[in-house]
Amino acid sequence: MIIKGEIISKSFKGRGHIIIRNGVIKSVQREKPGEIDIDAEDKLVIPGLIDMHAHFREPGYEHRETIESGSRAAVHGGITTVALMPNTNPAMDNIKVIGYVKEKAREIGLVDVLPIGAITKGRNGKEITDFEKLAEHVVGFSDDGSTPQSFRVFLEATKYAKKVNKPILDHAEIKELSGGTMREGKFSRRYGISGIPDIAESIAVARDVEVARYTRAHIHIQHLSTKSSVDIVREGKKKGAPVSAEVTHHHLLFKDEDLKDRSSFKKVNPPLPREEDQEELIKGLLDGTIDIIVTDHAPYSLEEKNIDIEKAPFGISGIETLLSSLLLIAEKHEINFEILLEKVTYNPANLFNLPLRGDVREGYRADLVILDPDKEWKVTEKSLFSKGKNTPFLGRKLPGVVEMTIKGGRIVYRGITFD
Ligand SMILES: [Zn+2]
Structure with a gap:
């Protein structure tokens, strides 16, 4: 061809x-x-996109998404490789469930699925999964949706990750400090919507950076959303901590101010950033503090989402709008589209050791998008x-x-x- x-x-x-x-x-x-x-x-003609953060909901929540509908959505969005988070039901904390997801995706054959194994059993934050057994079947470990709240459990898990040479992909959030619906600030007060303080994220980010520095394990921090978080990762990288970071396209396009209409479709965790947060996210993207852009594709049924914003679940269905969003981000923030494209192709391939992907080059897999x-x-x-x-x-x-x-x-x- x-x-x-x-x-x-x-x-x-x-x-x-x-x-x-x-x-x-x-x-x-x-x-x-x-x-x-x-x-x-x-x-x-560009390389097939690599999305390192998506939820296909199967097994357990097939009314929200299945591996088949998720795969179709992915290729419609120009994505040919997708990492799936383990918050299925049962969770992807054992070989049986991970094997099921892999096999199903292979049968459907539209997109390459990279499973992420759970850090703890049932993502309960307590009992660490069998990293040695799971390592060869997963691209990394995460309890996405949450993170172990115990410092001891998180440190232990990170040591295992180092041992099996796989990254931890961390949803940095201190649950005791979060709660709430949107980013705490003048707009949460103006709209009368409960606020989530930014330290609920940045304290966890600081923990992650320090644990990475101490253990020398690769910790990839998921969906950064605050100025302070970006600052902490930037400083950590300067000190040589083996951390990397991602941002979602919706955090680069929407802001807390946009929740004026109280639309639960804009309720996402971490919440949409304030102006100053978004400016720093852009700076972080450009100076290399933030390595990749992801979708955090989190599909829900309309019945689940179309309720009062304070009660609705967090999440945006985003796998089909990533590429269009990159064009919008390029225009809105005056960034070269090529730089953004690297954040969803070359960079994730490089960061997560996915050989022969993310580039248009002799000998590479023919994963391409027109x-x-x-x-x-x-x-x-x-x-x-x-x-x-x-x-x-x-x-x-x-x-x-x-x-x-x-x-x-x-x-x-x-x-x-x-x-
Ligand atoms: Zn998350």
Whole structure:
């Protein structure tokens, strides 16, 4: 297969031809190599996106999402590799459940699934799972949705992670200090919505940085959302602590102020940032403090979400709006789109040792996306493949249409036009 288009990747930029054989990129070149199969002239050809933070809800919560609906949503969003968090029911704290998720994803065959094993059994924060047994089946360990509140348990788990050479992906939150619905500040007071103080996050971030420095284990801090958290990670990296960090696209596009309409579709944990937090998140992205951008795709049924904001569960369905969001973020914050693209392709591959992914390069897997950045699509219940329609973009037109997603040289998504 030969694809022609405007390529954006770490290794190759500009107009070129990608020759694919046996699911692998055989070469990337400027000259026309022969008969072109897919002419994506004037469109962008980029590496398949890698989302290191998503929830597909199966097993246990199939009314919110299944591995199949999640996979379809992922490829619609241009994502070909996705790391799944272990807060299923039962939790991904044992080989049986992890094996089930892997096998199911493989059968569906649309997207490569990287399971994240639970840090503690049932994610109860108390009893550490069998890291040695699970290590070869997972890309890392997390209790996402929470984190062990006990310093001793967290430290022990981190030592195990170091031993088996896998990262801890930490949802940094001190539960005793959180509670509440939105970020505490002038807007939470103005809107009369209960507030979550920023220290509920930053104290946990400080713990993580210090534990990483002490144990030399790689701790990846999930969804940073406050200025203070970014400062702490930046300082930790300067001191050589082996930490990395992520931010979600919704934390870069929406703010606490936007909760004026009390829409539970904007209720997310950690909560949407204040202006000064968002500015620092952008700075952190640009100076390398924040390594990657993730979706934290958290689908819910409309019945669960369409209730009073104080009672609704946290989470945004975001796997289909990542790529469009990157275009919006590039425009809103005046950032080069290429820099943002690296945060969802090259950087996660590099950070989590995912070989031969995240770049358009000879010998790499033919995971590719053809994107028309000039076209728009409307986010509707119908246009989303995810069962989770809980996105603040619902009803909005977004830039950037995924025309085709290719995984391992096979077309796994072909653009469908909705009105
Ligand atoms: Zn989380």
